[in-house]
Amino acid sequence: IASPETQSGLTTDCPAEMVDYYPTLAELAGLKVPTYIAGVSLVPTLKDVTARPRSAAFTQYNSGYSVRTERYRYTEWGEKGSDGNELYDHASDAAEMQNLAGSAKHRNIVAELSRLLHARIAESQTASVGVKQNNVQITRRVAQPRLPGTYRGRDDGKR
Structure with missing residues (x-):
């Protein structure tokens, strides 16, 4: 990860997870990270390779x-x-x-x-606080085709 505030070409063996990318990139972009995001920002490690946020x-x-x-x-x-x-x-x-x-x-x-x-x-x-699932009922305006050999081609609903 590179940014204008960090020196290029440095490496670290700091433990990190994929969920850490969002908070890291958001912080570098000056964006507020929502509290329900699971990761931690790796910006401290980008500025000092000995820092260990995790x-x-x-x-x-x-x-x-x-x-x-x-x-x-x-x-x-x-x-x-x-x-x-x-x-x-x-x-x-x-x-x-x-x-x-x-x-x-x-x-x-x-x-x-x-x-x-x-x-x-x-x-x-644990479920993330602040993340909500919107359940939307979709009404099809066009009938789905019945395809021979697939579960859509059966009348009994079985696959």
Whole structure:
């Protein structure tokens, strides 16, 4: 992300999520960010690459949820890790080849990242305040065609 106020060519390993782009771009454009927007602005990091507006990033892929800090990535597969979990130390294993989740040495890290992950999952599932769904009933003025071999071509409503 570049702007007139930031130096070009800098990089950072600050954790960030896709939801952070809107607040970041809005702040750079001088726009007010609505309170119901989930992300955080990354402008502090654009001005100082050591700034950390977010301590961890949350991702979801199929049946797995992950939390990524600057050092670790922790993932739980299935409902609350019922299909297993993974912990990788990016300081010593950037390729994620050694799963440390079962290690007694890393038990406290797993517990802390699991707590952080579940808090973030719960936060992501709350309804946004201020966002309303408008349900509009559409009356069709032209009949929809009946196409042979599709559910629209059946009289019983089945697909």
